[in-house]
Amino acid sequence: MAKIITFISGKGGSGKSTVIVGIANELAKKGKRVLVVDTDTGLNCLDIITGVGEGVVYNWGDIFSDTCEVSDAIYPSLQIENLFILPAPKDYSKIFKESILKDLIRLISGNFDFILIDAPAGLGKNLTLAIEPADEVILVSTDDNISLKTGRRAAEIAENLDKEASLIINAFRTYPVKNGILPTVDEAMDTVELGLLGIVPFEANLSFNASQGIPFTENTRATEAFARIANRICGEKSPLPEEWR
Numbered sequence: 001m002a003k004i005i006t007f008i009s010g011k012g013g014s015g016k017s018t019v020i021v022g023i024a025n026e027l028a029k030k031g032k033r034v035l036v037v038d039t040d041t042g043l044n045c046l047d048i049i050t051g052v053g054e055g056v057v058y059n060w061g062d063i064f065s066d067t068c069e070v071s072d073a074i075y076p077s078l079q080i081e082n083l084f085i086l087p088a089p090k091d092y093s094k095i096f097k098e099s100i101l102k103d104l105i106r107l108i109s110g111n112f113d114f115i116l117i118d119a120p121a122g123l124g125k126n127l128t129l130a131i132e133p134a135d136e137v138i139l140v141s142t143d144d145n146i147s148l149k150t151g152r153r154a155a156e157i158a159e160n161l162d163k164e165a166s167l168i169i170n171a172f173r174t175y176p177v178k179n180g181i182l183p184t185v186d187e188a189m190d191t192v193e194l195g196l197l198g199i200v201p202f203e204a205n206l207s208f209n210a211s212q213g214i215p216f217t218e219n220t221r222a223t224e225a226f227a228r229i230a231n232r233i234c235g236e237k238s239p240l241p242e243e244w245r
């Protein structure tokens, strides 16, 4: 059975989709079979970031409306072995039923080692739908009080569903923290009231690659951070670099 992890955020643009793909790549490189499920209906972009965009015909909305088989809507990454994508429909209000996604994820979880769910931004019922199937939840936030405070609200929803949550600080820059402009790592953890799973540095190339569907394969500080987080998710020790401690 797969370990199911839902990635949440308060406000959009915290880098949730980018971080999921970065971690999924590293888990796949470790030989794990990884499925990334997009639930950000309307704003879905995982197919673009993973480079399968052009080939996508079906999504999980089509599974529920009996337009296709489950396997038709699961796309292998063209660049990374062991990585698969289940895209989101543009809208699924017509087929919405409680726990519809949970039942699907359960059905397919025997085929993967990890299922990573990209939750929608915001606090609506779609967030609950994305959290319900999870064994654990990861909040992705940038290091600023708006992202952290809205992230806290999303974490409360996970806690109300009895899910353990931890924090990834994304797009981290040391200069504004050292100069007192942005919160320290400890302050960020206090604001979201969560333990730290990892820190991903700001990396301009990530944005460029993500928008072009180029995999994050070159060794950068961000890919190294994704690899450390993937190790921790697999239960291995992988300490933070000295500069962030």
Ligand SMILES: Nc1ncnc2c1ncn2[C@@H]1O[C@H](COP(=O)(O)OP(=O)(O)O)[C@@H](O)[C@H]1O
Binding pocket: 009, 011, 012, 013, 014, 015, 016, 017, 018, 019, 121, 170, 171, 172, 200, 201, 202, 203, 204, 206, 207, 208, 210, 211, 222
């Ligand atoms: N660590 C990072 N360094 C630099 N840019 C990043 C980083 N993480 C994400 N981005 C960029 O930030 C923007 C929002 O990221 P995205 O993953 O789409 O966020 P979300 O899914 O939370 O809305 C994108 O342009 C993305 O490329």
Ligand SMILES: [Mg+2]
Binding pocket: 016, 017, 018, 040, 045
């Ligand atoms: Mg996104």
